[in-house]
Amino acid sequence: MTEERRYHVDGQLLPASEASVSVEDRGFQYGDAAFETMRAYGGELFEWGSHAARLEGTCEVLALDHGLSRADLYERVHETLDANGFDDAYVKLSISRGVQPGKLDPQPEVDPTVVVYVKPLPRGGVDGEPVWDGPATLRTVSTRRVPDAAIPARAKTHNYLNGILARLELRGTDADEALMLDGSGSVAEGATSNVFAVDGDGLLTPPLSGPVLPGITRETVLDIAAEEGIPIREATVGPDALQRADELFVTNSTWEVRPVDALDGTTIGGGPVTELLARSYRQRIEDRFY
Template sequence: MSDERRYHVDGDLVPRGEATVSVEDRGFQYGDAGFETMRAYGGDLFRWGAHAERLEETCEILALDHGLSRADLYDRVHATLDANDLEDAYVRLSISRGVQPGKLDPQPEVDPTVVVVVKPLPRGGVDGDPVWGGPATLRTVSTRRIPDAAVPARAKTHNYLNGILARLELRGTDADEAIMLDSAGNVAEGATSNVFAVDGDGLLTPALSGPVLPGITRETVFDIAQEEGIPVREATFGPEMLRTAEEVFCTNSTWEIRPVDAVDGTRIGGGPVTKLLARNYRERIEERFY
């Protein structure tokens, strides 16, 4: 078998160099597609059910009736992992409305384009090194999060221009994640992450009543905090709360739980709560998959 990585495109496993979609695909033309970024550990998907449910909600918001079952999508992901002999991996599953006439109005009949992309992503394990190169440095940017009344935050679509513009503002700075505010100036989320603060009352994170993606790792942190007896508050607050917090960390499927070193030039540093949560998270992975 070739050493070239293989992707799953519309039911077929093809070499990466041949993995293409039509220029008339609505996912390419309009960002009219949903996706999920996931982690595979030990050859299986972490919290597949939660990711599948969120993808279904995205497709429901888009009125994208692709007709594919969870079992079908799960099998495509696993076939891709197996074809690449990957156990610990980054996984991206995308579903677009497919090729349709080149006009804005989508047709009700859908022949979806389904793509699975996988890349090696070693895990650190309980006592190993995390996948990120070091603690994150955050900077509040001027690009605001799109209001839910315009594009619902819970719809994880291919249109990521909002986050791209936020990340572009970081060029020339030492920051590697952008903190995005809502239209009222309250903290919403990072460009690709959820954000948590730690203070004397426990954990604090932006409420889902704002333009905040309901992250799967975010939800897992809630579960761990409850087990550890750490209070969690969902609230509305400004960026000053992050700058004065005892600890700050970000979460997403790739980073898992990533501590924050500084916010807007103010040094935060690590802390015991973040370390406890991160270790508990890794222990869950260890117990579930290895």
């Protein structure tokens, strides 16, 4: 591992002390940028194809024609992992519209800013350790999820103020993840996670027809649940349905499957289904990367 971490900025591997982006960059000025958060296991990216497709979808929403191929982006990520000597890592790949004249209207001609940021994580798989210290504690916040008619949930952009405002509401509480509702008061997702409940009818999660990010880990968990014969319901529910659940957990690329200890003061916790899904997820990682 190098003494100073290295990042990939516009085609160059640079030490952290030299890696920078222009103050005129639209990603900085307006949040006009797309990104993907991924995990590397054993030196390889998990579900790169799915992440690349979602990144392309975000760029399509932004009308950001950056002109870079999947192969090019993949190579930049792996160059960054190799330069840092990381086999197991957090990876963030960002593409902004770059520097343009100082006005809101984006120009069709794009000289994109492409940044790959990495940091080490524990080994994944069966013998790995979770990145979280313990089960999550959720609290329902008043900040509502932005409706798709305003900003499509499928677009992962640098404008993450919605989630930041939700997390700010957790200050002074024992919660470490915000449960966000949509405009009608139904459960949408966590500030940085998808939400799942387990009840007598099987696995329950909010549908993608609402303002819900199509999480890569979410899709993997649903795939595992189907393989295990666990009934799946994608349904619109209120937070009270989660409080009545037998088990509750959240997912994202970094946390993988993380059980929820409590929601709004009501103790829920994980359980056999959560444990089965988490174990199967880790086994899938083990079989594929180690």
